[in-house]
Amino acid sequence: MNINIPRVVIAGDRSSAGKTTVCIGLLGALRARGLEVQGFKVGLDYIDPGFHTLVSGRPSRNLDGFLMSPDVVREIFIRGCDGADIAVIEGVRGLYEGLNYSDDVGSTAEIAKILSCPVILVVDAGSITRSVAAVVNGYKSFDPEVQIASVILNNIGSERHGEKAEKAVEKYSGVKVIGKIPRKSDLGISMRHLGLITAPECKNRRQDFDSVLDKIKTSVEENVDMKTFFDIANSAYALKTPETRIFHTKRGRNEGVKVRIAVAFDEAFNFYYQDTLDLLALEGAELVYFSPIRDKKLPRGVDAVYIGGGFPEIYGKELFSNTQMLDAVKDFYDGYGVIYAECGGLMYLMEQLEYKPLQGLPGRGAEPHKGGNFGMCGVIKGLVRFGEKRVVNYVEGEFCKDCILGKKGNRFKGHEFHHSEIILEDPANVVFAYKMLRGEGIKDGMDGIVSKNCLASFAHLHAASYTDFAENFVRSAKQSSLYNHKITHRGLCPRPRKP
Numbered sequence: 001m002n003i004n005i006p007r008v009v010i011a012g013d014r015s016s017a018g019k020t021t022v023c024i025g026l027l028g029a030l031r032a033r034g035l036e037v038q039g040f041k042v043g044l045d046y047i048d049p050g051f052h053t054l055v056s057g058r059p060s061r062n063l064d065g066f067l068m069s070p071d072v073v074r075e076i077f078i079r080g081c082d083g084a085d086i087a088v089i090e091g092v093r094g095l096y097e098g099l100n101y102s103d104d105v106g107s108t109a110e111i112a113k114i115l116s117c118p119v120i121l122v123v124d125a126g127s128i129t130r131s132v133a134a135v136v137n138g139y140k141s142f143d144p145e146v147q148i149a150s151v152i153l154n155n156i157g158s159e160r161h162g163e164k165a166e167k168a169v170e171k172y173s174g175v176k177v178i179g180k181i182p183r184k185s186d187l188g189i190s191m192r193h194l195g196l197i198t199a200p201e202c203k204n205r206r207q208d209f210d211s212v213l214d215k216i217k218t219s220v221e222e223n224v225d226m227k228t229f230f231d232i233a234n235s236a237y238a239l240k241t242p243e244t245r246i247f248h249t250k251r252g253r254n255e256g257v258k259v260r261i262a263v264a265f266d267e268a269f270n271f272y273y274q275d276t277l278d279l280l281a282l283e284g285a286e287l288v289y290f291s292p293i294r295d296k297k298l299p300r301g302v303d304a305v306y307i308g309g310g311f312p313e314i315y316g317k318e319l320f321s322n323t324q325m326l327d328a329v330k331d332f333y334d335g336y337g338v339i340y341a342e343c344g345g346l347m348y349l350m351e352q353l354e355y356k357p358l359q360g361l362p363g364r365g366a367e368p369h370k371g372g373n374f375g376m377c378g379v380i381k382g383l384v385r386f387g388e389k390r391v392v393n394y395v396e397g398e399f400c401k402d403c404i405l406g407k408k409g410n411r412f413k414g415h416e417f418h419h420s421e422i423i424l425e426d427p428a429n430v431v432f433a434y435k436m437l438r439g440e441g442i443k444d445g446m447d448g449i450v451s452k453n454c455l456a457s458f459a460h461l462h463a464a465s466y467t468d469f470a471e472n473f474v475r476s477a478k479q480s481s482l483y484n485h486k487i488t489h490r491g492l493c494p495r496p497r498k499p
Contacts, residue, residue, distance in 0.1 A: 001241045005081045006233035008149075009042075009112045009119045011091035013135055017124040018154035018181065020048055023090040025220030026229070027055045028213060030086060032221075038084035040077065042108045043092035044415045044460065046271040046309065050199035055213060058084065059274040063115075066099050066106040066394055067413050067465035070114045071242040076275060076464060077115055078239065079247050086233055089117065095139055095146070099394060106394065109146050116237040118149035120229075121175075125165050126155030126183060132165045133172035140173055149232045152179035152224060178232075179224035184215075198311070201267045246464050247275075247282065259285050259477040262302040266291035268319060269344055271309030276463035279470040285477070292348065296324040304338035304477035305329065307345030309460060313355035313386060313420075316374035319348065329377045333454055338404055338480045339379070340473060341456040343418055346442075346449070349456050350376050350422070352383035380449055380456060381425035392417040395439030395447075395459050403433040403450050404476035405461075405469060412466035414459045416440065416447075422458075434459065453480050 010026070012019040023039070030037040039052030039060035044067070052060030061080045063073050081087050091108030098107030112119050121139055125132050132153065140148050151169055156162040162180035169177050261280060263272070269292060277287060288299040293315055298305065312319055319326070329349070333339055341349050355371040371386075392415075399410040406412075422442045424430050433448035433455060434441065441447030441458060448457040453476070463469040 002238040003078055003081070003241055004238040005078075005084065005087055005236070006230070007087040007089065007115065007117050007236045008229070008233045009089045009091055009108060009115075009117045011095040011108045011112070011119050011121050013094055013121060013123045013139065015093045017094075017122045019090055019122045020051070021216055022122050022152055022154065022179075022181065022220060022224075023048075023088060024051055024055050024213065025216045026088055026224070027052060028217030029221045029224075029226065030088070031056055032217065035085040036083055038081050038087045040080065040087060040089040041092070042089060042111045043106070044462070045092065046273075047198055048090055049274070050270065052090070053274075054199045061274050062462070063089070063111050064106065064462070064465075065104075065110040065114065067462055072246060072464055073111065073114050074239060074242045075245060075247065078241055089115070095119065095121065096142060104143070109143055112147070113145055116239060118147045118232050118235055120150050120152055120178070120232065121148055122152045122154055124155050125153040125161075126157065129161060129164045130168045133168040136169050136173040136175055140175060148175060149235070150176045150178040150228065152181065153177060154181045155183045156180045157183055176228065178228045179220070181219060181223050184219065198267070198270055200265075200270050246467060247278070259303040259474055259481060260299070260301055261285045261287055261304045261306055261473075261477060262299045263287050263289050264292050264305070264307040264345065264348075265289045266293045267310075268293055268312045268315040269308055269310040269348070271342070271344065271460070273462050273464075276461075276469065279463040280474060283470045283474040285470075285474050292325050292329075293318045293322060296322070297328045298325075298332060302337075303481035304340070304473065305332060306473075307339070307341040307348055309343035309345065312344045312347050312376075313353060313371070316353050316355055316372060319376065320374035326375070326377050330379060333377075333379045333452060336453050336480060338473075338477045339454040339456070340404060341454070342460050343416070343458055346380070346422070346456040346458060347384040347420060348376050349379040349454070350382055350384045351378045351380070351425070352376065354383055354385045356386060379454060380451065383423050384420050385423060386420050388419075389421070390417075390419055391440055391458075393439045395441075396437045397434040397439070397441075397447065397459060398437060399433055400435045401431065401433055401450065403448065403455050404453060405433075405455060405472050406466075410468060411437075412459075412461055414461045414466070416458045416460065418458060433457075
């Protein structure tokens, strides 16, 4: 069976070329035309898909050639496009940037080839004119299997600048320029140390955010030839539907199992892959969401807690002030409830969080943030401290002991990205579940702290890559629930917090 979904890849000639802004604008413009538009992001980024979801009204999904086989990439893509009229795939970094210099694994180019997808190259032309043609020629000739169908010029300083750059590209490279986006300071979305401010933060904190999105959409509509854009999207070849390997309608391995998993979701914690959440649901999990910032207790009757990544350091004061939730999480842990935490979630489980904003990088967009020292849940003894070192890696690991997500000897791929280090109170007695074969982990190449039924790590996992994730998480939650049915989180005395 073949599927013929119109689609394009929006790639950049480099990081910060403007592809996220262009992609958001296109999603908005397509939705304004009454189309169901599906967004995707190449790579393991959480922040860009959040904006895609907000603008398109459909959950955006990640595609990654390092974590996923070509068939899994196609399966996720085709499943995500169910009910959609058109798909827009935002690339990562430069078009050919990936894991290695010698191949395209993990790159935007790899995904474009797997999905037989035409590429629109976004070039930052802010300080070049005729040289844009050389850039486009280089990208066009580097890998003839990549279909560079057109170019969008970004950061154009004047009408004459745009005309000269356009003529140069079309004369010397033979590639049509379908857009010239003017340089406007009010089209940007604020940056932070690991990327953009997240969509939930923008939505909840910025009163003018809807107007920013509208300006981005209007700029794309006014400066991109949308008719030619549709022609390019419709030129994509039909895709052969792969055999369903992961997203079975009824997976069966946890048949009859029903568990409730509380998922932390607010401005502080919102780094989740939609496909991971979907796979948990297919395994029988009911996902119920709560806010560690605002809610005073965990949702009623939950069997497990999932605390994903995010920016808890930015909201340290708010998290620290909500002592009832800190106590609720600690009490759930003390009662041997199942807790899985990644990166920001790991930080939240520590005793103490020490944060000082890096020089020149404010905490919340343009709003200064002084940082501070904040008491957290106290599940893991020690503190998390932020520093200058930036860790961004694909990771590979092996389970060195049984835990809630797997058995000793299981292997996984994932990623880590943070500016923090974990300082353990008694490192000699800490038990780790993961031995990192690639990546840094928490300490000495080890990651995944295990304590009671809690697993907390710097490594982020994707359930379509580590395919035992959903089955094991749901089974562990169910087994724990059977032994701890009478646990309650009410009427317990709060513990004193460190200032």
